[in-house]
Amino acid sequence: MLTPCWNLLLTLLFHPCLCQPPGHHDLDVPLQYYDDNVIDLLEALNVTRSIKGVTKSKGREPGSPAWKFRQRVPHLTLPWDYSVYLLSSTQGSLGLHLVAKQAKNNQGTLLTFLSPAAMKRDGRPLLRLTSDTRSDQLRLEYRTPQGMEPASLLLPGGSPFSGSRWVRLALNLDIHKVTLFQDCEEPVVFGQDGEEEMLGLILPLDLEISFASSPGDKASKFLGYWQTAEISPNGFSRRPWHCDNRADSLPLPYSLSEERHMEEDETQPEPGPPQLHALSDTRHYQQQQSEAPPPLLNQGERLQRLDEALRGLASMLEMVKVQNADLLTRVKALESCECRRPACSWEGSEYRDSDTWKMDACNICVCVAGSVTCSLRKDRPQCPGCSHEGRSYSNGETFSGGSCTSCVCQNGAVSCTQKECLPVTCTQKECLPVTCRDPVTPRNECCPRCVTGCSDGHREGAAWRKDPCTSCTCQNGTVQCERESCPDLTCAKRHTLTGQCCATCQQVCELDGRPLSQGQNVTSADGCRHCACQDGELRCTPAMHCPNTCTHGVRRGSCCPDCSACDLHGDIISNGVTFQGNGDPCDSCVCRDGSVLCVRVSCPKLSCALQEEVPGECCRRCQGE
Known part of the structure; x- marks a missing residue:
């Protein structure tokens, strides 16, 4: 009597979600199977x-793949939208369809339905199916409808x-009975329609569905092979596969079924006595369902049923209170969050997340999660810089290679020349006499003079370091400096210690x-990726071979990229879409099969004298056009 109330409550709570089965990571996962909206666990979990x-x-059938589960498999829990879908779709019954082969001496969990609120109360799941090949047991844990007690x-x-063999198994659960289908054997039924309720199938709002293990229990991991694992919110009234010897299985396709009937018409069996179905002596176990009408209840039994239902409702109400308190805490935490990406500040300007801009003609910057990252534009030949004696220089930068050497970085190469000294022209005819013992004639001067030091204040013969890479001396009143030469390094990552010149x-x-x-x-x-540290450089190789390779594929929780779209600095670009590269209107880029391809726009020559730049466009145009 609780089920209609809860179904109405779930319909009101999840009305926006009832229009279609849940998606998973923006992938179109078909849930149609034999006209039932089943949940494919292997696909939903990205297995x-x-x-x-x-x-x-290899799977059970030729051409059907299977998936081997080892001890390293993490605990797998379905996304919450699948729980919402199951909550809104279940109508008094559930079905499980499994095709698997389990390893020997393994006690593994096949499927678990959990409620964090119920786990806090008694530490038991709502529903769990486990298989133990060591002790040869298949156990179903569930909740009773009276007070939702574990059983x-x-x-x-x-x-x-x-026996480590392939098994096809289906389990149909409703509130009155449990039906077990195995391969093409006789079905096993516990309970029967009309008797007292056996299972509590009221699913709470905090439902969590785990597969192939119980969360937090490493010893519960299923080891073996999976070919099929599905949940049906409508249950299985008959086995979801075909068996020639069973009337409770799915029919053959039309052409095969028609041919089978034609063969049966030609060879009719001789009439004989009807076969009797043997019943078990146990109270809840039977091979065929009973046709007997349900017994009438007296007033005392009806009052007892009502009291049990009220106690069950009180138990569920306590669980809802715990769930409500948890939801209120989450809502308050969400209300305190600012649902916007952090911005970046660069040289007095504000940029939004994923914005790109030019730092100069050769460097492009991007705002990612509040941090600015700038990189050299390698697509322009004039932009690569130079490395000289352990230091980096940008393209076109000039620097001193010594007191008499001038260097310049051009297109990735360093070119150095000797400085030319102008000839000295002496206008004075006579020089004043000097009284010192060793007079000197400084460079660019005509007359000798006595030297006691240099013009910058250093005494004659003094030596000092102008910077970590430059050593200077005062000789004959002239400061002479030499730059230290650094060895060329072959490693990609290098650093310079404080006070040292060479990296x-x-x-x-x-x-x-x-x-x-x-x-x-x-x-x-x-x-x-498998990575190794070599000479300060991280070198990695893919850990698995991907069928499709692309440079900007979208990562969807898999090692292999999805090449049906492009991921550029966190922006997802559909295949075939053209856009400006790095915000530069002169770069025309296109997303093609997961790779970003860019070309430089070629501008026509203009014959007009007055030209102007148009914001957002690459090519200049004549004024007035």
């Missing part, structure tokens, strides 16, 4: 793409997965926020 510890293998049911015949190779790398020492080999946190 068929990339999960640590899962590898593709369990040991299914007869042991675990069908024992050295950085022997430490960093991956996922962790420092790596020289020669250390590690795997990235997402499991997608």
Whole structure:
């Protein structure tokens, strides 16, 4: 009697979600299966793409893939939108359809329905199906409709997965009975219609669905192979596969079924006595459902049923109170958040997240999560800089290579020339006499003079360092400086210690926020790259071979990129869309199969004298046009 009330409450709460089954990471996941909206657990959990510890293998049927689960597989929980879909779609019954092969001596959880509020109360799940091939047991844990108390049911015949063989299994759960379908064997039924309710299938608002293990319990991981794992919100009134010897299975396709009937018409069996179906002696277990009408209840029994229902409603109300308090806490936390991306401040200007701008003709900057990152434009030949004696210089920059040498960086190459000294022209005919013992004639002067020091205040013979790379001396009243020569480095990452002139190779790398020492080999946190630290440079190789490769594919929780769109600085660009590269109107780019391809716009020559630039356009135009 609780189910209609809760179904009405769920309909009101989740009305916006009832229009269609849930999506997963913007992927169109079809949920249609034999005219039922089943949830494909392997697809919903992205198992068929990339999960640590899962590898593709051969399935039960030829041409059907399976997925091997090892101990490294993490605990898998469905996204909450699937729970919402199940809450809004379930109508008094649930169905499980599994095709799997379990390893020997493994006690694994097949499926778990959890409620955090109920776990806090008694530490037990709402629903859990486990298979133990060591003790040969298949157990169903559930909740009773009276007070939602935990209970369990040991299914007869042991675990069908024992013996490490492929098994096709379906379980139909409703409030009165449990039906077990295995391959093409006789179905096993617990309970019957008309008897007292057996299972409590009222699903709470904080429902969590876990697959192949119980969260927080490493020993509960299922080890073996999965080919099919599905949940039906409408249950399975018959086995969801075809068996020639069973009338409770799905029919053959029309052409095969028609041919089968034609063969049966030609060979009719001889009439014989009707077969009797043997019933079990146990109270809840039967091979065929009983046709007997339900017994009438007296007033005392009806009052007892009503009292149990009220106690169940009180228990559910306490769970809803706990869930409501948790939801209020989340809402308050969300209300205190600013739902906007952090902006960047650069030289007095504000930029939004993902904005790009030019720092100069050769450097482009981008705002990412509140931080500004600038990089050299390698697409322009005139932009690459130079490295000389351990220091970097931008294109076109001039610098001193010594007291008599001038250098310039041009197109990635350093060119140095000797400075030319102008000839000295002496206008005075006579020089004044000097009284010192060793007079000198300074450069660019005509007459000798006595020297006691240099014009910058240093005494004669003094030596000092002008900067970490320049050594100077005072000789004959003239300051002479020499620049230290640094060796060329082959490493990509280098650093210069304080007080030192020449850079050295950085022997430490960093991956996922962790420092790596020289020669250390590690795997990235997402499991997608094998990396090594060599001469301060992090060198990585893909951990798996991807069928499609692209430079700007979208990462959707998988090591292999989705090449149907492009991800450029966090912006998702649809395939075939053209756009300006780095905000420059002269760069025309297009997203093509997950790769961004850019070309430089060619501008026509203008014959007019007065020209003007148009904001947002690459090419200049004649004024007045």
